[in-house]
Amino acid sequence: MNHSLMYQGSRLQLVNQLVYFDDEKLNFLNQYFPEPNQKRRNVEKTISVYCSTLERIIKDLTEENLNSMALIGSQVDLRYLDDGSTESLTIVFPHRTDPNKNLISFLSPIGFQLLMAQTNENYQLVIPSGETLVRVENIKFVNHGDVH
Incomplete structure (x- = not known):
């Protein structure tokens, strides 16, 4: 399915977020949550769920899907x-x-x-x-x- 040019910038942003969390999640967590505590575990779990959500949205990128849930951005x-x-x-x-x-x-x-x-x-x-x-x-x- 050919998606509108309107969504290419949004798709790129979402893909970049996925790549960032895939490559830098440990460094990100260490920067903001250096101690292995419950807060860090909660953020790590939320990032994992968030990345799964991004993957689902990217697979079927429509205006409705893009604006259905609060994302980073x-x-x-x-x-x-x-x-x-x-x-x-x-x-x-x-x-x-x-x-x-x-x-x-x-x-x-x-x-x-x-x-x-x-x-x-x-x-x-x-x-x-x-x-x-x-x-x-x-x-x-x-x-x-x-x-x-």
């Missing part, structure tokens, strides 16, 4: 159900984090909880001040998932 539009306010965050690799542009690391507490979240689903997020219930209103892969 996805803009996630949230509605806070307690007060109705909204926020748009983009999940990125740690070195791309920029709070002024709402670019959050997938390793951050909120980014990690939203990674692989799905549109029109509610999530109870643990935040520094307690917990908050959010609804994922929209997900759009915006190609901010580069690994370098």
